[in-house]
Amino acid sequence: MRIAVVGAGLGGVAAAVGLHRMGHEITLYERATELREAGTGVVIMPNGIRALDAIGSADFIRGRTMPAVNGGLRDWRGRPLLITDAAQAQREVGATVVVRRAELHRALRVGLPAESVRTATPVDRLDPTPTEVTVISDGHPTMTADAVIVADGISSRLRAQLFPTHPGLRRTGRMDLRGMLPTPPGLDVTSLLASIMLDRRSGAMFGLFPLGDNDLYWFTDSKSSQNQPTPAEARRQLLSLTADWHPAVPTLIEATPPTDIYVDPIACLAEPLPTLALGRIALLGDAAHAMTPDLGQGASQAFEDAAALTRHLSTATPPDVPQRFLHYDAERRPRTTRLMLASSRQSHLTTQTGPAAWLRDALLRAIPRGLATRRLAAMWQA
Numbered sequence: 001m002r003i004a005v006v007g008a009g010l011g012g013v014a015a016a017v018g019l020h021r022m023g024h025e026i027t028l029y030e031r032a033t034e035l036r037e038a039g040t041g042v043v044i045m046p047n048g049i050r051a052l053d054a055i056g057s058a059d060f061i062r063g064r065t066m067p068a069v070n071g072g073l074r075d076w077r078g079r080p081l082l083i084t085d086a087a088q089a090q091r092e093v094g095a096t097v098v099v100r101r102a103e104l105h106r107a108l109r110v111g112l113p114a115e116s117v118r119t120a121t122p123v124d125r126l127d128p129t130p131t132e133v134t135v136i137s138d139g140h141p142t143m144t145a146d147a148v149i150v151a152d153g154i155s156s157r158l159r160a161q162l163f164p165t166h167p168g169l170r171r172t173g174r175m176d177l178r179g180m181l182p183t184p185p186g187l188d189v190t191s192l193l194a195s196i197m198l199d200r201r202s203g204a205m206f207g208l209f210p211l212g213d214n215d216l217y218w219f220t221d222s223k224s225s226q227n228q229p230t231p232a233e234a235r236r237q238l239l240s241l242t243a244d245w246h247p248a249v250p251t252l253i254e255a256t257p258p259t260d261i262y263v264d265p266i267a268c269l270a271e272p273l274p275t276l277a278l279g280r281i282a283l284l285g286d287a288a289h290a291m292t293p294d295l296g297q298g299a300s301q302a303f304e305d306a307a308a309l310t311r312h313l314s315t316a317t318p319p320d321v322p323q324r325f326l327h328y329d330a331e332r333r334p335r336t337t338r339l340m341l342a343s344s345r346q347s348h349l350t351t352q353t354g355p356a357a358w359l360r361d362a363l364l365r366a367i368p369r370g371l372a373t374r375r376l377a378a379m380w381q382a
Helices: 010-021 046-054 086-093 101-109 157-162 231-241 248-255 298-312 318-350 354-366 369-380
Strands: 002-006 025-029 041-044 072-075 080-083 097-100 125-128 133-137 140-145 147-150 169-182 195-198 205-211 215-223 261-269 281-283
Touching (some): 002 010, 010 025, 025 140, 041 046, 041 101, 041 205, 046 086, 046 298, 080 354, 097 101, 097 205, 125 157, 133 147, 147 157, 157 281, 169 231, 205 248, 215 231, 215 248, 231 248, 231 261, 261 318, 281 318
Parallel strands (some): 002 147, 072 195, 147 281
Antiparallel strands (some): 041 097, 125 133, 133 140, 205 215
């Protein structure tokens, strides 16, 4: 079949590679002038690794599993709130991997022929009929496809076209900073790895994960001002906010050059889409179910989408597409909707301040480690 994939982020590339390996004729559209993935690190949960394995794209991450450190939630000084037994969770459902986004993107797209990729080709709209979909770029038809997969990201233009009455994105009023750097000499962060630190005074958060043998990946969540700051301004604000946190936190932020810090306003879909499939068109990843980053499932859910689409279309012929996409929707939408809602609840929990945050911390400390570990393992199940 002729299949168009719109958007060459991690999820779009994974879907394109998986479907190409199934023998379909793939055209991957990307509005940028080259295939690349900007950013720092990405955490891939065990369910995401299994999804990549299902489409034959897990070779790059084999042997890169994160050490089984006991992470979880801590207060801003690094004291435990809710700690999980990562070794037990990994034994039950598998390991977590933290890799550089750019390296993972390069590894995924190795499996896609160069002639299948059209860069500098923004897709303006899709014109579907019962038997095919015409892909329109710069006002002109570029191909007719038997199926189209929309993977054009959180600000998807095509989603807005396909669902004109949907409210679209909701800004949370919060900001995400991400950085990556070699571990500073003499700095011991072992006790903080795979942990999220919460400040009940400001509602801010700081997460830290190991990346490879010596590098670290950190990210934050804090209130945002009306205007998005530059990386240098955001770094200064964050250093002021975390001045009395565990000493490793301001040390890591200060050691990360502004040019290596990414700043993004946090947003999610205001409500779940009514369907992930419309005739011969299906949506994937953030275009389909953009959620807050609080559960770290964004990339893993995109990979699950890609694996499901690959499986449902593996033996499909053109007349089969609408029904196969309905099966995809029935499989994926309940799970992604649950995770969207769970991510929003987690965001509400971790950004509490005042008396509510004091109560939260007390309740978290009272949860048995075994129960917390089982809940973590359940989320990692595909």
